[in-house]
Amino acid sequence: MIHLNSINIESEILDINQLYDHLVLTKEEGMVIYILDSRIKLGKISKYFTYLDIEKCINESAKIEVGSIPQTEKIVRNLLHFYIERPPNEELKFALTNYAKKFIDLIHKKLHSPLKHFPLKKTFQKYADFKSSAIETIADFELWYDLQFHNNSKQTIIDHLEALKDVVNSSISRLNDLLKNESEDLLTITKEFTLIFDEIGLKSEEIKYTLRLGNTLNIEIEKVVDIFYKEIDEFKHPENSIEQEKFEKLNDDYKKALHIKTEVIDFFYDVDYRLKQLMDKSLYANSQLTNLQNSFRNQSRIRINLKKLLKFTLEQASYSNKHIITLPKSFPIKSIPVERFKFIEVPYYHTYGIQRNEISPAHYDNEYARSEREKVEKDLFRQESAAKLLREYKSILEEEKELNFTEHFYKILESENDSEIALSVGFDLFQFANRNPRYKIEITKDLPKAYSEQKILVWNMKINQIP
């Protein structure tokens, strides 16, 4: 399924790539469509228009922007793909397609959002009126999320926010443009924009109010999530496949509820953040406007003079291969204090030049050699003694049929004066008896009183031959 979807998406990308120039118009083509539609609405041309009508609209559009007049033939050819069509029975004429009308509608809505003057508070209040008690199953909750929240409330807030963003951005850009015009009357500008900023303030208040409503909505959603969690919590440990299945279903429901909660919370955070950005923008513009009131004449003069300075500097400067731009020596160049601080660390070398590697002759350590030799000899002697004793004990065991090793352990210890030998003999002997089915090992975990004074204490250990 996933594979099929990705194939579909890939082929759609290819389609769009191929049709893009016909689906999305160039500025010249888009303007022609817009002018055609407005002339039809005004009744100046018929809804079935002619080639000549299109040509007139092209000329009209070309008057707005200076440049060469585009070819009518080329524009008509491209528009015929999706934007204009031949009406039935009027094959020499053209009509706007539904796609073209939707395109005009989309632009119109973006420029004149109906939500700009629509009370958000009222619309949202209805959707925020959500009670956790209305939710019984996860399907109810999902339905509320999809129909009420995701496709309605959320969309309404986004649309309002977008409308507010457009108002803020277009106001700021108009203000910036006005500052460039020397002749504008400041009083009119200020009055006009004070009204706009008041409106922005009101709108943002309204959005803030919906954010507060969002808080109560979050509380109700939290309650719903708690209900689903409680169901898992109270469910006993599943013991058979039916119970396991039910448990997994509850778990799944809880995860879905949690996902809805995260989506809603994230959305409100996002709105909060975007609103703050817009408010910062509009507050700044407003305060700049206030600053300007006191110094408009001065600012405006500086603005004009700065433009003159730029133009004059550009006229004086010339292209340079080496420095990209050069100004004549007589041009006033300014200085600023610049003291660069840099600590240059030079690595320290003990000696300079290449150092030869010398071979140092190995030194023979007599003392060390002797002690190592003694160690090896002692080890060898120990192994010899242990092997000899093991042979002796094996034959004792064979003759006497039983052996109390505890007694012999201390005997060896006394005669050899080396615990390593006694332990080694014991270990090997018991391993031998253990592997041999003719012998039985008997170990009791008590310490014989006779040897309680010894430094090493061993349990009673006997080996018996099985008769």
Added chain:
Amino acid sequence: MEHENKPNSLEHSFKFLENNDVKEKFANLNIELLSGRHIQKDSNYYLYQLLKKYFEELKYYYANFYGLELERDYKDDITFYYLDFTEDSKGALSSTRRHKELSSLQTVMGIMLLNMYYDRYFENIKEITFQDIKKEILSGENSNHFKKLWFKEIRDEYSPNEWKRVIINIKNTIRDFEKLGWVESMAKDEGEDIHFKLKEPIYRFQKLYEKEIIHIDEFIENYLLQTND
């Protein structure tokens, strides 16, 4: 100068250097200021606080030891500090290694960016992208001049290689201006397109050319008279 006639209070005037907050940050502040940096609250909070708290003391310090003016200036409700030469001397930084003449490119870019600052007068973040600069060069009010300067000849389009040279030079100038605190880069990755915001201290550039700006017609007239002689 305010403290000029108080030689007896010299010791007292530098007592502030013993305060812990000064001891902790002074080296940084000194290096930044002498490097030509303009310091404002949102880009260097601690140094700004130090300048705000000890402005008079620091002003005296730089006047006394360096022969420089510590200036406090304002633009669009933002305060910033920087070191400047006095009217008639470059003080301890008079050696050519210790001060810098703005290059021709920096001068042209400075005037251009200052104009762009005013174009965005009502925007709280005065953001500039490569597209903005490209538009200025290709279709702005001074497009023909810019084209002649950057590309030697006026055409509708230029090759990527021709643009590359321009971009490298603009990037270098932006980097120099960022060190001064006039702009702040918004292109965080190396190799990313030109993207930065203009900061209020770019107003310093206007101050540098204040006389020429206020009396622009007179300046142009005199300049042309001199060069024609």
